[in-house]
Amino acid sequence: MSPTASSSKKKTEKKLADVDGELCGVCQACATVCPVNAIEVTESYVIVLPAKCTGCGVCVPVCPVGAITLIER
Amino acid sequence: MSVKSQVIVVGAGPAGSSAAVGALRGGATVTIVDRKTNVGIPVQCGEAIGKTGPSVAEIKIPEIAIQAPLRGFRVYSPGLLTVDFAEEEPSGFILDRRVFDKELFARATEAGADSLLGARVLDLTRSNGTVDGVVVRHDGKRKTLKANIVIGADGVNSQVARLTGLRKTYKPVDIDSCFAYEMSNCDLVVDDLMQFLLGSEVSPRGYIWIFPKRNGRANVGIGIGGAVETKTAKEYLDHFLKHHDVAKQQLSNARVIETRVGALPVNGPNKTNVVDGALLVGDAAGHVHPITGGGMGYAMVCGSIAGRVAAECITHNQVGSTQLQKYETEWRKLYGAEFDQSLKLRELLLKTDDDTLDRLAKIVTGESIVKLTAGKKVKIFMKAMSTGDPKLISLMNELRKLRMV
Numbered sequence: 001m002s003p004t005a006s007s008s009k010k011k012t013e014k015k016l017a018d019v020d021g022e023l024c025g026v027c028q029a030c031a032t033v034c035p036v037n038a039i040e041v042t043e044s045y046v047i048v049l050p051a052k053c054t055g056c057g058v059c060v061p062v063c064p065v066g067a068i069t070l071i072e073r
Numbered sequence: 074m075s076v077k078s079q080v081i082v083v084g085a086g087p088a089g090s091s092a093a094v095g096a097l098r099g100g101a102t103v104t105i106v107d108r109k110t111n112v113g114i115p116v117q118c119g120e121a122i123g124k125t126g127p128s129v130a131e132i133k134i135p136e137i138a139i140q141a142p143l144r145g146f147r148v149y150s151p152g153l154l155t156v157d158f159a160e161e162e163p164s165g166f167i168l169d170r171r172v173f174d175k176e177l178f179a180r181a182t183e184a185g186a187d188s189l190l191g192a193r194v195l196d197l198t199r200s201n202g203t204v205d206g207v208v209v210r211h212d213g214k215r216k217t218l219k220a221n222i223v224i225g226a227d228g229v230n231s232q233v234a235r236l237t238g239l240r241k242t243y244k245p246v247d248i249d250s251c252f253a254y255e256m257s258n259c260d261l262v263v264d265d266l267m268q269f270l271l272g273s274e275v276s277p278r279g280y281i282w283i284f285p286k287r288n289g290r291a292n293v294g295i296g297i298g299g300a301v302e303t304k305t306a307k308e309y310l311d312h313f314l315k316h317h318d319v320a321k322q323q324l325s326n327a328r329v330i331e332t333r334v335g336a337l338p339v340n341g342p343n344k345t346n347v348v349d350g351a352l353l354v355g356d357a358a359g360h361v362h363p364i365t366g367g368g369m370g371y372a373m374v375c376g377s378i379a380g381r382v383a384a385e386c387i388t389h390n391q392v393g394s395t396q397l398q399k400y401e402t403e404w405r406k407l408y409g410a411e412f413d414q415s416l417k418l419r420e421l422l423l424k425t426d427d428d429t430l431d432r433l434a435k436i437v438t439g440e441s442i443v444k445l446t447a448g449k450k451v452k453i454f455m456k457a458m459s460t461g462d463p464k465l466i467s468l469m470n471e472l473r474k475l476r477m478v
Binding site: 025026027028029031032033034035037041042043058061062063064065066 | 191193229244302336338
């Protein structure tokens with residue numbers, strides 16, 4: 001699971017959503033509100049795609065366990 | 074490429090299994106695919122269901138999934154006045170969703186459906202713009218499964234909804250963020266009523282629930298508005314368990330035996346749930362009660378309608394949205410008005426402050442409300458009017474517009 005950064009996308013956004021896998025219960029709330037479809041859900045974990053994530057932070061408050069934080073890229 | 078089966082159902086929850094059964098009854102061949110390898114796990118739900126849904130869908134509730142019969146519910150106002158809405162006889166059940174989902178899924182396969190687990194939907198295939206299959210990742214490989222109709226029963230974060238464009242994304246304000254514990258050693262004051270606690274302190278834009286289960290166990294959870302930024306759902310629930318009088322009374326000895334998370338759509342059904350060659354059911358369709366968050370009854374009824382309509386359309390070899398529209402027409406006839414009314418009531422409740430809710434509760438507390446008869450509605454209305462309280466009177470007038478009183 002090594003996400004590849006997009007080279008075509010301009011790196012104007014400095015933030016990135018980061019999911020704490022130990023807290024995450026895979027409820028998918030974050031994925032349902034992500035406006036750019038940057039969160040992929042598998043059976044046991046979620047993956048933020050750095051190439052798509054704009055760091056908008058809309059996923060942060062919807063997480064019922066506070067597993068998502070915005071980190072510096 | 075050969076057709077996998079006439080109908081592919083994406084998602085093996087109650088909506089998907091019911092859709093599969095509906096399609097099988099209509100004579101279609103069906104394959105159910107699910108991203109997960111364990112159907113029913115993890116549980117992401119309050120686990121309550123009314124008797125009506127399964128009965129309308131003609132799908133029997135598996136006995137082994139029943140945890141407790143329910144006669145109704147008790148609501149605590151923010152100031153802890155209680156109002157009971159209860160019938161004499163059980164009108165619903167608390168289920169073990171793990172067992173329930175798995176049983177419905179197993180039965181669908183026993184009725185003839187094929188299954189493919191651990192298959193994540195990556196894309197849809199189309200022919201002349203009409204959906205005619207799904208692309209999945211399964212066993213580490215990309216596979217294409219062709220069908221005549223695809224039914225998306227893949228939950229609040231539905232890939233079929235996204236890929237068909239029927240629902241792109243939710244605004245945080247349109248979902249509820251949920252957290253729950255299954256607990257043992259509970260000392261519930263009622264074992265055949267669901268308990269709901271309202272109030273901006275305990276649960277902003279949502280409620281806390283305590284649902285009875287077998288052997289002194291309970292499902293204790295919270296749903297808060299997705300846009301609430303003060304604290305997380307878990308923090309609100311933990312605070313409730315530690316400090317609230319109701320928790321001290323009933324859950325002071327309780328122990329956590331499972332933790333659960335979930336997300337719910339609370340802004341009503343999608344504008345439409347039908348495109349050429351595909352339709353949506355269950356949470357994917359937005360078929361969740363905007364106030365209670367309940368969805369299993371709708372999932373089973375609308376799911377079985379969708380399956381039946383899909384089979385009919387395949388028989389007539391016409392799978393366009395015009396023909397599939399029959400599904401929309403049928404479910405709207407059953408639930409359209411109910412969704413419309415509850416959405417308006419939700420708006421009204423969200424703008425009603427805690428104090429006014431308490432004053433409303435004061436009017437009706439002590440009344441055992443089985444059914445709000447016309448006479449009882451008038452009595453409650455007059456009682457509220459006689460208080461001379463402007464906020465309460467305005468609320469009652471709004472409620473009257475919605476024909477609630």
